[in-house]
Structure formats: structure tokens, C-alpha cells
Amino acid sequence: MRHRRAALRALLGVGLLALLAEPVAAQTSINSELISGLNLDLLYVAIPITILVEGILIYTVIRYRADKVDEAKPTQENRRLEITWTVATAVILLFVGFAAYQVLGVAAVGGVTASTNPNAQPAAVTEDFDGAIGPNPEETNAVQIDVVAAKYFWEYNYETENGTVSGTSTAGEALKIPTDRPVYLHITSTDWLHAFHVPDLGLKQDAFPGQYNTIKTVAYEEGSYQLYCAEYCGVGHSGMLGQVDVVSSEEYEEYLDSKQSEE
Known part of the structure; x- marks a missing residue:
């Protein structure tokens, strides 16, 4: 009885940790919302499996410990059990695959190129490279915004009605994006491989020389977010930092008006 109570307490502890695992903070962008939602769905599947497996493990250790078993007995074939866990595993894998596909098929996570509208508007970029995808007509x-990576800074080129205005991280300028509007970031590089990464907004995309990779976001929360280069790019990699300001x-x-007046 004492051992059963210990096993029950252990299972209740795992269940309590599961309840505490649900995130409560507001999501900062559609990207982080989709990613967190997928993680939460997978967590809801993983927690019962973890509790079941740990429960069986604890029960087995207590039930068949050395002082309770005279001698080990060989296992016997149980086709019903084998079929059950094979089917259960297949169902779980199908759920994980379907849930992941539902999120990866969204432009904000899986990439604009894979889900773009063939009638999309032309991309507003500063270089004649392939890969940039413009917004949908609606x-x-x-x-x-054209985001250019270089050793070891970031350049931001904004499309306006009167042309393009620019800013750089070397001048201490942040990348500005508005809330509640679709934002297309066309990422490229002037030299070699870099990676645009803003963890708190759920944004990450490689920057290749000679081509564009477009990522899409809709930001919800105003604030300042850290921008990193997430691909080792040389001796200045650790200092290749920037900032993304989400504003109204x-x-x-x-x-943009103030930048135009400066130029």
C-alpha cells in the first residue's frame, strides 16, 4: 500500500508540472502564436504518454523488485498488446504530422514562397535577385522591407510611395515594423551566409548572397525585440546584433516621413 501511494504521488507530481507548463503570456506576433500553439498541442499529447510510461515504469520497479521476485520469468508473446501499441503509435504519429503540417503550411511559419498567391504584387526590393515574394493582392x-545582412551589421530598406529610405544597425537604428499589418521582410546578404533571427517574434530566415528569402509576420505587441545573426559568419558574428521596434x-x-526629410 505504501509503495502504491508513492507511485500515485509521483504521477500526481507529473500531472501538476503538466498544468504549469501551459504558457500564459500574450503572443507577440502571428509567428510566435502559431509556433506556441503547435508546441502546446504536442505537449497535450506528450503529457498523457509520459504519465502512462512513467506509471508503468514505477509500478514495474516496485512490483518486481528483487526482494519480491524469487526468479526471473521469461516474457510471453501477447499479440493483442503488440497490435495495440503499434496502432496507438501510428495514430500519435499521424496526429503529430497533421498538426505540424497545418502550421508549416502557413506563410508566417513555412515561408512565403511555398504558399504564395501566383497573382501576388511585385516585391519591393533593392537588388535584382530571385526569391523575393510580394504581398497578396488583398x-x-x-x-x-528589404533586410540586407553584411559583415557585421544589418541594413534596412523601407518601401515608401516616394522611393526607398534606409537605416543601419551600425548607426544604432532599429528595424521598425508596424503592429496589426502584414509585414514582408525580404532577407538577403552582401557577402556570405548569415541568418536573421528575432526569437521573441518567432522570426528566423537565412540570408544568402545573390538571392532573397521572404518571411511574413503580423506583430501584435508594441515593444523592442533583440535581433541576432543566427549563423556563424566570422570573427564579428557575436557582435552582429540589432533591434526590432514594433510600433503603431x-x-x-x-x-518613414522623418527618414525621407533627412534624405
Whole structure:
């Protein structure tokens, strides 16, 4: 009885940890929302499996410990059990695959190229490279920003009605994006491989020289978020940092106007 109580307490402890694992913070962007949602769905599947496996393990250790068993007995074939766990595993894998596909098929996570509308608007970029994908026709308020990686800084080129305005991380400038509007970031490089990574916004994309990789986001929360280069790119890699400021749409337009007046 004492051992059963210990096993029950252990299982209850695992269940309590599972309840505490659910994130409560508001999501900062559609990207982080989709990724967190997928992780949560997979967690709901993994927790019962973990409790079941740990419960069987604890029961087996207690039930068949050395002082309770005279001698080991060979296992016997149980086709019903083998069929059950094979089918259960297949169902779990199908669920994981379907859930992952549902998220990876969204442009904000799986990439714009894979899900773009063939009638999409032309991409607003500063270089004549392949790979950049423009907004869908219905996204009339979309923002396009050309993000260029170089050793060891970031350059941001903003599309405006009157041309392009630019900013760089070397000048201490942040990449500005507005809230609640589709934002298309066209990522490229001037020299070799880099990677654009803003963990708190759920954004990550490789920057290749001679081509564009477009990522899409819709930011929800205003604030400042750390930008990293996530691909080792040489001696200055650790210092290749930047900042992404998510601001209101009005503040974003005011920023572009001020940049135009400077130029």
C-alpha cells in the first residue's frame, strides 16, 4: 500500500508540472502564436504518454523488485498488446504530422514562397535577385522591407510611395515594423551566409548572397525585440546584433516621413 501511494504521488507530481507548463503570456506576433500553439498541442499529447510510461515504469520497479521476485520469468508473446501499441503509435504519429503540417503550411511559419498567391504584387526590393515574394493582392496595407545582412551589421530598406529610405544597425537604428499589418521582410546578404533571427517574434530566415528569402509576420505587441545573426559568419558574428521596434502604424508612418526629410 505504501509503495502504491508513492507511485500515485509521483504521477500526481507529473500531472501538476503538466498544468504549469501551459504558457500564459500574450503572443507577440502571428509567428510566435502559431509556433506556441503547435508546441502546446504536442505537449497535450506528450503529457498523457509520459504519465502512462512513467506509471508503468514505477509500478514495474516496485512490483518486481528483487526482494519480491524469487526468479526471473521469461516474457510471453501477447499479440493483442503488440497490435495495440503499434496502432496507438501510428495514430500519435499521424496526429503529430497533421498538426505540424497545418502550421508549416502557413506563410508566417513555412515561408512565403511555398504558399504564395501566383497573382501576388511585385516585391519591393533593392537588388535584382530571385526569391523575393510580394504581398497578396488583398493585402492593401502590407509593408515591405528589404533586410540586407553584411559583415557585421544589418541594413534596412523601407518601401515608401516616394522611393526607398534606409537605416543601419551600425548607426544604432532599429528595424521598425508596424503592429496589426502584414509585414514582408525580404532577407538577403552582401557577402556570405548569415541568418536573421528575432526569437521573441518567432522570426528566423537565412540570408544568402545573390538571392532573397521572404518571411511574413503580423506583430501584435508594441515593444523592442533583440535581433541576432543566427549563423556563424566570422570573427564579428557575436557582435552582429540589432533591434526590432514594433510600433503603431501611425508611428511607423511618421518614422518613414522623418527618414525621407533627412534624405
